Each structure stands twice: as structure tokens, then as C-alpha cells.
Amino acid sequence: MEWVRDAASKRQFEGFAAEASDTLFRTGYLMTGDLKDAEDLVQETFLRVARRWSRVQSMDHPAAYARRILINLVLRDSDRRSRQKAELEPQGGGAEAADQYAARALRAVDDLAEFQWALAQLPARQRAVLVLRYWADLPVAEVAGILGCSAGTVKSTASRAAARLGAVLSSGESPAPEPATRQSGKEASDVHRPA
């Protein structure tokens, strides 16, 4: 395992971190809806990138590599909490009507809190597909590579996620129960913490 060692390499890593931190933070926040969780995710991502920096720095897009780590940290955490993978199963029917419904709801949303709340109602993998496809603006094939699934699964998941997002935004209520997402609160510890 290689760590950031020499001064020049360390400076390069610091430059990368300064450039990537805000985007990674926003990605983490969109995925978790929690500022502290987003910060923890970026920190863990930087630690992992630092361990492999000698290889990462020669990549065409180190930030994309970091984003991939961050997304997978969220998904790993989500998977640990719930082994349900049903949201990635292909599903058909009613797509056209759902799309119209979702588009109207998306046009109406104008508030981060509302959007973030609706996003948080989705399973982590659906959220990841939407974040990667429509915020990071990645092609289907790249999203499939990050999530380890087929392009078809990404497309069907994105479609269902969009419909679900639209339904949540329109109704203002949670949809049917979904696998748990990353918890925003930290468990109490018996050690003392700053106030």
C-alpha cells in the first residue's frame, strides 16, 4: 500500500483535494442529505485516494476515480444496512405516464430541502444512478461501470427512480418502504466529545 510520501507528491495531492473537495462534498450531500455524513465521506475518499496517489495522479481523471470511491462508500454502507437489491431488478409498465408525472413534478421543485428530502426517499442505488447520470452527467456505460451492473439496468433504474422521485415530490409523502439509507445521526459513545 502506497501513501502520499514525498513533498512534491503531497503538494500534488493537496492540489487535487482542493480542486475536488467541493464537488465531492456536494455529491456526498446529494447522496446522504447530511452535512456531517458528506464531510465524513469526502474525508474517507481522500484517505483512500491518498493511499493510491502514485497511481491515481497518473489517471486522466483522478476526480472521477474519487467520485467512484465516494459513491461506493455510500452504497457499501447502504448494502450493509440492507441486503435488498430489488430496486435494480428490471421492471416495466406505465413508464410513459410516470415520466410525464415525474417531469411535471421536477419542473415545480425549486427548493433544495424539498428535493433533498424526496431524493432521500429513494433507495441508495436509485439515488446513485440519478446523481451520476443527471448531476455528474455521466454516460450510461460509465454509470454501469461504477455501479457494477449492465447499461440496461442503469436505464431501467433511472426510469423507475425518476418516476418515484416525481411521485414523492407530487404527493409530499414517502413512497412504500425502501431499504434503509445511510443514517445521518451518530450513535452515542461512552467517551467524551466536544460540546
Place this chain on the structure above:
Amino acid sequence: MSTDQLEDELRSAFTRAAAQITVPEQARHRLLQRDYHPRSRSRRHRRLAELSIAGVAASTVLALGLAGVFGSASRTPARDSETIRTAAFTLTKNANGTATLTLTADQMFNPGALQQAMQQDGIPALVETDSYCSSSPAPPGAAWAATLSLQLPDGTPVSPNQPVPADAVTVINPAAMPAGTELFFGYFNSDRTLTGNLIYTSSYSCSSGLPSHGAG
């Protein structure tokens, strides 16, 4: 409704939402100032392996906490004391040879700065983040207790087994440290907790994870 239209709406909604996400300045500062590379841990691990220390002893752990100690940090140092002050901590060298360490809540902890400040005060110390180091066998508990203690501002000792009062400070007595030992401080970012321990310089090991509270 075409798929393209829906995708455009999604991109637009994400763009509007993301534009409203403000990265907190403190979070950005913590993220960018953190040291993401460890110091010479592998060398120390090799040294431990060469010594082939046998036997396992319960390590003595002190959860220092050191939270919310703003009042203590602002105390005027004694006339003949020396103080090293940073945003995150204050290290005051007292007239009787002890040193008082105070951490400031919600300030980014820089392990390198604390280790350097300790060295300037003649206190051999190893400071790490998200890592806990201990020796096996551990230095005698009496030596540890004499070296590292928690006190209230009026000098009243705080037991390591009781909750750490908000205004407690850590008092270090270098004179009580047995030869060949150094202080270890481990700061855990996830819990914002500082732990303290006494270790043998030539034989110790480190692991991630927060140790349990109290003397073990």
C-alpha cells in the same frame, strides 16, 4: 413525454438543487488541512516485530475528551510559564515542571503541531489521528497515572472512570515518565475524541479504532 425531456428536467432539477448546497467553510478547512499520510508507522511496526515482544497486557487508556474547555484556554499563564497556543490547543509549561494541555472544541486538530509543541516543551510524544498505540506489556500503571491526569481548573483531579467535565484540562508530568517511554495521543476524527496513553518508545503497536473508555 420523451425520455430526453424527462432527462432534461432531471438535469435541471439537480443543477438547481446542487447550486443551493453551500459547503461549510469549517468543513472545507478540516478536509483540506487534514494530514492524509501517516508518519513512519511502518518503521515503528518493523521495530516492534524485531523486538518480538511477548505477552499481552491490558493497556491503560485515558479518554481525555478535552471538550468545551474555552474557559481554561483563556486562563492567564503563570508568570514563569511558557505557552504554545494554536487555534486547536494550548500547551502551557508550568513552573513546577508539568505542562497543561487544553484543546478547543470544534477546531481542526493537527497532530503534527501538537507533537512539535510537546517536543519544544521537552515532552517525548507521538500524536496520531484515527489510530491508537499501546505497548505490550504496558508501562506500569502508576507511572502512567503520575504522568497523565485530568484536573479541574482548581486542581481537583478527575478520575479517568468518570465523565470528563467540560472545563477539565490535561496535566502532563514529564518527570514521572519512566526512561524509554513517551506519551501517545490519539485523536479520533469521527468521535472528536482525544485519548492518551504511555508507551515504550522502542516497542509499541498501533491499530485503528477507538479504545474503550477508562483504565483497562
